[in-house]
Amino acid sequence: MRIKKSAVRGVCALTMIAALAACGSSPPAVSGPTSHAAPARDITAPRDAPSVQTRMICAPEAQEDLAKTLGLDATAVTTPSWRARVYSCDYRYADGSFTLSAHQFVDPYAAAAAYGKIAGRLGRATALQGLGAHATTTKNGSVVVQKDDDVLVVDIAMLPARFGVPADTRANAAISIAATIMGCWTGA
Numbered sequence: 001m002r003i004k005k006s007a008v009r010g011v012c013a014l015t016m017i018a019a020l021a022a023c024g025s026s027p028p029a030v031s032g033p034t035s036h037a038a039p040a041r042d043i044t045a046p047r048d049a050p051s052v053q054t055r056m057i058c059a060p061e062a063q064e065d066l067a068k069t070l071g072l073d074a075t076a077v078t079t080p081s082w083r084a085r086v087y088s089c090d091y092r093y094a095d096g097s098f099t100l101s102a103h104q105f106v107d108p109y110a111a112a113a114a115y116g117k118i119a120g121r122l123g124r125a126t127a128l129q130g131l132g133a134h135a136t137t138t139k140n141g142s143v144v145v146q147k148d149d150d151v152l153v154v155d156i157a158m159l160p161a162r163f164g165v166p167a168d169t170r171a172n173a174a175i176s177i178a179a180t181i182m183g184c185w186t187g188a
Contacts, residue, residue: 050087054102054150055080056184058089066091069180070173071165096159098177103151108133115146118153128175131182141171143178147185154178 056062058080067073072093080089088101103118105111115134123139132147143154154177156163159170168176 048085050082050102050104051150053148053185054087054104057087057100057102057152057181059184062181062184063091065180065184066177069176070163093159093163096163098159098174099153099155100177100181101153101155103153105149105151107149108146111146111149111151115144115151118151119144122153128178131178135178137171137174141169141174143174145178145182147182150185152178152181152185154181 058077063074063077074091074093076092078090078092080087085104086101087104088099090097090099103111103114105114112134119134119136119138122142122144125137125139125141128135128137128143128145131143132145132152135143135145137143140157142156143152145152145154154174156170156174156177159173161170162168163170163173164176
């Protein structure tokens with residue numbers, strides 16, 4: 001699938017505006033870390049447990065924000081799993097599903113390195129600006145974003161070609177989903 005860069009930029013701009021209202025009204029980070037200091041960690045979570053930011057992808061607030069973004073409620077959201085420092089859940093709908101996973105690392109530098117590997121494995125397609133330190137669409141339209149010490153993967157392989165209300169391409173839905181989650185992660 002080939003996505004026009006101008007279409008991606010337009011969808012990103014519109015989605016970012018909508019995401020500003022999501023999960024706390026703060027805009028998503030536009031660039032990566034500017035110093036060598038690591039961002040503040042959730043000191044209440046042990047190193048082997050998902051952080052508050054990581055857990056947000058499956059939380060009720062994110063579910064509500066995604067329902068607003070996509071124009072429809074999920075019929076079910078699976079119980080999140082936490083394995084090998086990857087937190088994930090499936091959002092299920094009558095006509096398909098998508099998986100959100102947050103890969104949690106010890107610092108932004110490890111996350112950036114892992115982002116490169118994950119994006120490469122999934123097949124980078126188009127770089128996205130304004131979602132996190134790094135972001136890209138993949139060959140199947142999924143989205144990978146690195147912010148702080150997390151890498152978000154929005155896997156839309158199980159969605160129909162057109163999804164949401166009003167219906168849009170599943171690739172555009174993936175960008176909208178990623179932007180909504182980045183709105184949640186801002187300030188986490």
